[in-house]
Amino acid sequence: MTLTAFGAAATAGPATGNHGGGPDELHGMLDHVTIRPTGTALVGRQAELAGLREAFKRARDDEPTTVLVGGEAGVGKTRLVEEFRRYAEGEGARVLVGHCLQLGEEGLPFAPFAAILREVLRRDGRTPFEGHEPEFARMLPELGPAAPAAEANRGYLFDLVGALFAAQAAERPLVLVVEDLHWADRSTRDLIGFFVRAARSARVLLVCTYRTDELHRGHPLRSFLAELDRARGVERIQVDRLDRDDTAAVLAGLLGAEPGQRAVDTIYERAQGNPFFVEELAAAGDPVPCADIPASLRDLLLARVDRLPEGAQPILRIAAAGGIRLSHDLLAQVAGVPDTQLEMAVRAAVAAQLIVADADGGYEFRHALVREAVHDDLLPGEHARLHARYAAAIEADPALVAPGRAPAEIAHHWHAAHDHPRALVASRVAAQAAAARYAHAEQASLLDRVLDLWEQVPDAGQRLGIDHLALLEETLNASYQSGDHMRALSLARAALADVDQDAEPLRAAMLHERRGKLLTHLGKSDGADDMRKAYALATREGVPRDLDHANLLGDIAYALSKVDRVEGARIAAEAQRAADLLGDASAQVRAHLTLGRVCLRDLSAEDGMPELRKAEAMARDQGDLLGLVRARVNISDALFELGQYEESAAVAAAGSADAQRIGVSRSNGAYLRSNQAEALVALGRWDEADAVLAESARFDPPGSLGLHWIEVRAGLWLARGQAGAARLTDRALAFLARPYTDPQMRLPLRALRIEAALAAGEVDTAVRAARDGLSDSALDSNPRYGWPVVAAAARVLAVGGGVLRDEITRTVGGLECRYPQEVACKAEVAAALADTPAAWEAAVEARRADGQPYPLARDLLATAQAAASAGDRARVATACEEAGAIAANLDARPLREAVATLARRVGLRGAVGAGPDVLTAREREVLRLVAQGLSNSRIGSALFLSPKTVSVHVSRIIAKLEVANRIEAAAVAHRLGLLD
Secondary structure, three states, X not given: OOOOOOOOOOOOOOOOOOOOOHHHHHHHHHHOOOOOOOOOOOOXXXXXXHHHHHHXXXXXXXXXXXXXXXXXXXXXXXXXXXXXXXXXXXXXXXXXXXXXXXXXXXXXXXXXXXXXXXXXXXXXXXXXXXXXXXXXXXXXXXXXXXXXXXXXXXXXXXXXXXXXXHHHHHHOOEEEEEXXXXXXXXXXXXXXXXXXXXXXXXXXXXXXXEEHHHOOOOOHHHHHHHHHHOOOOEEXXXXXXXXXXXXXXXXXXXXXXXXXXXXXXXXXXXXXXXXXXXXXXXXXXOOOOXXXXXXXXXXXXXXXXXXXXXXXXXXXXXXXXXXXXXXXXXXHHHHXXXXXXXXXXXXXXXXXXXXXXXXXXXXXXXXXXXXXHHHHOOXXXXXXXXXXXXXXXXXXXXXXXXXXXXXXXXXXXXXXXXXXXXXXXXXXXXXXXXXXXOOHXXXXXXHHHHHHHHOOOOOHHHHHOOOHHHHHHHHHHHHHHHOOHHHHHHHHHHHHHHOOOOOOHHXXXXXXXXXXXXXXXXXXXXXXXXXXXXXXXXXOOOOOOOHXXXXXHHHHHHHHHOOOHHHHHHHHHHHHHHHHHHOOHHHHXXXXXXXXXXXXXXXXXXXXXXXXXXXXXXXXXXXXXXXXXXHHHHHHHHHHHOOOHHHHHHHHHHHHHHHHHOOOOOOHHHHHHHHHHHHHHHHOXXXXXXXXXXXXXXXXXXXXXXXXXXXHHHHHHHHHOOOOHHHXXXXXXXXXXXXXXXXXXXXXXXXXXXXXXXXXXXXXXXXXXXXXXXXXXXXXXOHHHHHHHHHHHHHHHHHOOHHHHHHHHHXXXXXXOOXXXXXXXXXXXXXXXXXXXXXXXXXXXXXXXXXXXXXXXXXXXXXXXXXXXXXXXXXXXXXXXXXXXXXXXXXXXXXXHHHHHHHHHOOOOOOOOOOXXXXXXXXXXXXXXXXXXXXXXXXXXXXXXXXXXXXXXXXXXXXXXXXXXXXXXXXXXXXXXXXX
């Protein structure tokens, strides 16, 4: 693919029957019993605990596993995980725990992983981080200065974190626990997504907990969880409310005695099976005397707070304003009371099980709901005053909070204090800190807050040192980088309404160009109107003819060439003249390539390669990494067109690494990864290609930027007959319904639609899809993408699509043919029209010259079919043998089955391709033990493999030998001498 030349849980019902007694009886009963709210036995969670243990065993056996533990607040998720933690540690595992923090909308980037890495640092020292301290310092500032943004990026940081955990797991199994995922920031979610989809380290179990009752319809975690559900090795455990019997068991553990039935009924009715509610009701001793069950724990928790000594209650309220956890020094600074008074107050709160002391010498609320209830009970003035004191304290001494947390904490507290001027400035500072960590979503969220505060602060521009338009542009860019293109589009519209187009035409032109791109990426329009407005503004008299101006003309030319090539070429020529006048070599090369390769199409891939290489060298010499990335997008694409697939894959891989370094993996990097995967598919290195495509899925490029990888992977999965191929194909083909899909993206979709119909055996659908493809207006002007469409249409002829013959013949006559893939497609179309062994042999030779194994195997099968019709059994056998071997090597199961079916039809003996080399050495070892009647687990023990791995080997053996089960596999192996 080319680029511009550089451009909710079920609720248990209350118990029935006579409740009697009520709160007074319960109060009297509990007054005479010692309450032990901690360390009680785990009740009613046997199935959930067993699920976690099984997940641990799979992880220990080298199967990467992720468990998502969901349930409403207070239902016992943390208690379950604590029990499992004891089990895992008893099994020799290392358990590391991190919590997501509630800091308003913006959250704190990477908070749980920073805590986990800090625990590694505390236990193991700096050794695990040696050599990469500047990169890890983005999460752990105590390691030293962080790497500049130009030298490290989020993707590279993710790789380093994954490698560190893999190294930890190499010594002993590793369990990573991320608590309160519902408060996770975008960066934390992205890092978790990386571990689940890409890192997949062996002997690592990732456990994440989240509140289901927090997930409102617009909550970002909803879609994130849905994405994780599609990944292999991910399972959910839902922690539901307890029934009445389990509630009674919990009370028995808390009270140390069997509770009376009426007391159980009362607490069960009030708690509705929520273990934390049960615990709090029992510990409070005097549940709130109200007729109805409370909707939340607020009154219950405050009843416990009211029992604290009078001097402790204000300190607890102060602590609640600081967050769920805070340091002793920060609490002391904000409280402003003598140390003795503070310690007595804290000791009372600890004794009441409201807060606990943590390992760092700070304090943590025992449950987030405790803190929330106390915080929500603050008077309005008290609320604002306390948050202002926290903000001022952290501003004066950032060391009062964990390293790296200060900007986000300060912004949160000033905003909660309703100090709009300070919140304005602090939020922008925090946004800049988030940008330095490549946490663009958090940056955009904070800048949105700044925009909200702008109208409430009269001198906002003076305080920030920028005007409103500049803030809109900054927020637009952050939203664009974070992949929120809809928000970016709204911001672009707002910025255009804000800009004075007469006073600043070039600035307005750039905004129109950006809006045009966004509209195109989102499939809302072709962007032409905005591009033409941008051109009109950029060419006004008095607009500086500088480098920005020349490059803008080139971008406009590229975009308009997709709509009107003549108009695009005219503007590209202007861009080239502007670059020549400036004498800027980089701009000259960029403009020349835009004109020749994109607009006029008179600069072939061959002729344009020296210019592309020149652009690459210039960008490298000038340290222009973005220019280097853009050059490699185009070079890898041109190399593919030339049939130089190895070189194309190598250039794209190098460019992808550069894209990671500068944080553009979701934009230009998306093209590079899909170009690399496309070349790997052509080379027959399908497993490598799928791994690259999985990485693209992890980055999830927005809009049309993600189309190419989806289309390539859909085609690959169809060829392999892989589960999920239909879903992925439907996702790709949905882009055909968009009226503004670029031809170089639309034409491969035409071919994919035909292939999908053929794979499903839907001849009528295939005929319609072929006709749509053959009538596409972009076919003649895009031979690189047009020939595969015609070849796919020609394959419909063999299954009853004879009505297409004339249309195919007419189309072939007007389609240019120059490069190896195009020549091979033309030969295949000619063979399909003639359908003779000789014609198909010519197509096979053209495919050999192109070098792509899968199309070669397909044409070999067609050769065998034509030979079978002609009665030439020898030629059938030869072609089937080679096609079957290629299909087996690629694991292209539908093709291999088709070869085997033909072989059986003509009476060829034995499984096609089932000679001595059909099985790998490991598969022969497994088959030998299968023939002895051993189970998967016994085979695993004998060969030191996990049962899961053995199962995969057995499945592949059965597929390769074309048998139905293990018994038939053993029989075929004996008959063919594969076990000798």
